[in-house]
Amino acid sequence: MGMDKAAEVRLIELAVAGDKGAASDLIRAHQNSLFAYMLRMSGNPDIAEDIVQDAFVRVLLNLHRFDPRFRFSTWLFTIAKRLYVNAMQKHKPLYDSDIVGSRKGDWDEPNEPTLAKERDTHARDAIGRALQELSPEQREIILLFHQQEWPIALIAEYTDMPEGTVKSHLHRGRRRMRKYFEEHESEEFLARFSDEVVIQ
Amino acid sequence: MKPFDPANNIGPGRDELGPGRVPDDMIDAILDGEVGPADSKALFEQLRSNPDASGDLNATRRAIGALRQPVDTPDFADRVLETVGTKRGGWLSGRDRRRIGFGRIAAAAAVVALIGGMYAFERARPGTLDLSERPNAVAGLATQVSDSSGQLGSQLASRTQQEVQCLGDSAFSVVKLFGERAEAERGSARVVFEWPFGDEGEITGSPRMIVLSDQPVSAASLAEQFSSITQQAGAAEQSLRPGGTLERWIEGLPKIVDRDLIASIGEFANSAFLQASNRPAPSAGVSRQNDLGSMPVVITLPGFEPLDQDEIREPE
Numbered sequence: 001m002g003m004d005k006a007a008e009v010r011l012i013e014l015a016v017a018g019d020k021g022a023a024s025d026l027i028r029a030h031q032n033s034l035f036a037y038m039l040r041m042s043g044n045p046d047i048a049e050d051i052v053q054d055a056f057v058r059v060l061l062n063l064h065r066f067d068p069r070f071r072f073s074t075w076l077f078t079i080a081k082r083l084y085v086n087a088m089q090k091h092k093p094l095y096d097s098d099i100v101g102s103r104k105g106d107w108d109e110p111n112e113p114t115l116a117k118e119r120d121t122h123a124r125d126a127i128g129r130a131l132q133e134l135s136p137e138q139r140e141i142i143l144l145f146h147q148q149e150w151p152i153a154l155i156a157e158y159t160d161m162p163e164g165t166v167k168s169h170l171h172r173g174r175r176r177m178r179k180y181f182e183e184h185e186s187e188e189f190l191a192r193f194s195d196e197v198v199i200q
Numbered sequence: 201m202k203p204f205d206p207a208n209n210i211g212p213g214r215d216e217l218g219p220g221r222v223p224d225d226m227i228d229a230i231l232d233g234e235v236g237p238a239d240s241k242a243l244f245e246q247l248r249s250n251p252d253a254s255g256d257l258n259a260t261r262r263a264i265g266a267l268r269q270p271v272d273t274p275d276f277a278d279r280v281l282e283t284v285g286t287k288r289g290g291w292l293s294g295r296d297r298r299r300i301g302f303g304r305i306a307a308a309a310a311v312v313a314l315i316g317g318m319y320a321f322e323r324a325r326p327g328t329l330d331l332s333e334r335p336n337a338v339a340g341l342a343t344q345v346s347d348s349s350g351q352l353g354s355q356l357a358s359r360t361q362q363e364v365q366c367l368g369d370s371a372f373s374v375v376k377l378f379g380e381r382a383e384a385e386r387g388s389a390r391v392v393f394e395w396p397f398g399d400e401g402e403i404t405g406s407p408r409m410i411v412l413s414d415q416p417v418s419a420a421s422l423a424e425q426f427s428s429i430t431q432q433a434g435a436a437e438q439s440l441r442p443g444g445t446l447e448r449w450i451e452g453l454p455k456i457v458d459r460d461l462i463a464s465i466g467e468f469a470n471s472a473f474l475q476a477s478n479r480p481a482p483s484a485g486v487s488r489q490n491d492l493g494s495m496p497v498v499i500t501l502p503g504f505e506p507l508d509q510d511e512i513r514e515p516e
Contacts, residue, residue, distance in 0.1 A: 020281060020291035027277045036271040049274060056280040061287060127266045146264045152232070171228045177263040178256065 003029050009068045016063050027056050030076055033148055038080060040143050043128050047087050055080035074158055130180045137161075138173030145170055227257050231264070 003011075008029070014022035031052065038048035058079050059066075066075060131139050140159065144150045152170075156163045226243060229235050235243060247254040285291050 018291055020285075023281055023284070023291070024277045027280055028275070031276045032271070032273045035273040035276075039271055040267070053276055053280055053283075056276055057283050057287075060280065060284045127269065130263065130266070143267065147267045167228075167232070170232070171224070174228075174231065174260055174263070175224070178260045181263050181266070182259055 008072055012063060012066060012068065012072065015060065023060055026060075026072075030073060031056070033073070034076060034080055037077070037143055037148060038084060040127070040131055040147065041084055041139065042087070043132065051080055051083045051087055054083050058083075071154070074154065077158065126181070126184070129184070130177045133176055133180045134173045135169075138169045138176065141166055141169045142173040142177070224256075227253065227260065230257065231260060 008026070011022045011026045011029075015026055034055065035048055035052050038051050039045055042048050042051070055076060059076055066072065131142075134142065137159070141155055144155045144158070145152070150158070152163050152166055155161075156166045159166065161169075226246075230240070230243065247257065281291065
């Protein structure tokens with residue numbers, strides 16, 4: 001879950017003092033996880049990009065207020081979540097498929113890289129559609145637990161829910177996702193996502 | 201939901217599932233990472249003999265695996281730093297930071313030398329430096345704390361305190377000495393104390409608020425910072441109540457603030473003000489009532505410009 005806490009606190013102190021390099025390192029340490037999370041939450045890369053950029057700007061402008069007793073990532077995600085909620089009030093969720101589908105190719109015969117890209121696009125669409133099947137709470141908790149690898153206790157604190165409720169959303173959300181994939185995607189498609197030992 | 205108990209074969213609801221069925225609780229326990237190595241062996245044995253359950257587990261794992269697909273992330277650093285730099289007035293390079301650090305040390309050293317010189321001069325010619333007629337003594341109170349990040353500030357504050365104590369009754373004069381206006385310098389650090397005053401203008405306790413700032417400080421921003429700090433730390437809020445102490449307040453400060461430094465400043469200021477309070481009540485230009493219910497006392501670094509009266513203003 002990111003860099004060593006002491007190193008992160010040191011970066012924050014330097015960034016507060018105006019050190020550009022430290023601020024840059026801080027952004028790069030968290031941008032992948034935050035963007036991936038926001039992309040899956042919003043289903044729209046443009047919205048996710050706007051939210052992530054705005055979140056980092058706000059965090060850096062208020063970095064002197066950060067209390068190092070807490071996790072920086074939790075603070076960053078909390079600010080991003082507020083921005084996400086605001087953004088969702090303005091936009092309807094728009095998944096990657098809508099955007100990708102609107103981009104017309106002009107090739108005659110698809111070559112292998114193109115086919116691979118198509119498969120990736122299909123995978124992104126499928127993940128987006130499966131997440132769309134979930135309630136906002138289930139989606140958020142599934143992503144925090146399985147994509148961000150946050151422990152249940154931290155998710156409970158972040159979402160302000162009892163741990164039992166978090167688990168309940170997690171379990172129900174997982175079952176809905178599984179059901180969606182079973183009903184809508186082939187075994188061959190699903191097999192590419194599993195890197196764990198499959199019990200036969 | 202009851203946790204899965206592998207020692208009890210399978211989880212709750214087993215009877216309803218029929219023989220050989222594995223409940224969802226078991227799959228959830230595995231996926232939640234709540235099954236230890238000892239239990240997992242038994243569980244996986246059970247799953248091997250149950251194609252439905254193992255199929256469910258595999259399907260769920262694949263769904264989870266899909267979530268972990270890497271995402272092409274754009275680089276946000278440059279554009280974020282540009283936006284933030286525009287709003288906060290630029291960033292410092294490593295060279296700039298070293299230069300500023302050296303400047304602070306030089307300024308602090310000059311102040312210590314000045315205080316020492318004043319002390320020696322006063323000893324040699326008592327009364328020469330009596331500046332008791334100067335107005336706005338409290339507003340001009342100065343200390344030589346200039347480094348908010350390291351031990352230097354703490355050491356200097358301590359040294360100043362010693363100097364003031366040596367001066368005894370003439371301490372107030374020294375305190376007022378730095379009420380002189382000097383040319384302002386960008387980035388000068390200011391220390392602002394929010395001090396409780398009684399009806400007669402007397403100091404009634406330890407400072408309730410201490411702010412290190414390199415910007416002009418308004419009452420509104422003081423209130424905002426104070427509110428922010430008290431929201432973050434219960435101890436700071438506690439110190440506002442009767443019986444609250446400087447120590448408890450410091451304990452509640454965010455760790456980013458150098459607590460030793462603040463403590464040294466507080467001790468020094470306490471000492472100076474307690475001596476000063478035997479004199480007529482301070483009539484500082486900055487003593488306008490603010491929304492905190494009392495007046496801020498501003499300690500300006502020597503060599504830097506004191507706060508203007510209009511910098512302390514009511515929140516809009």
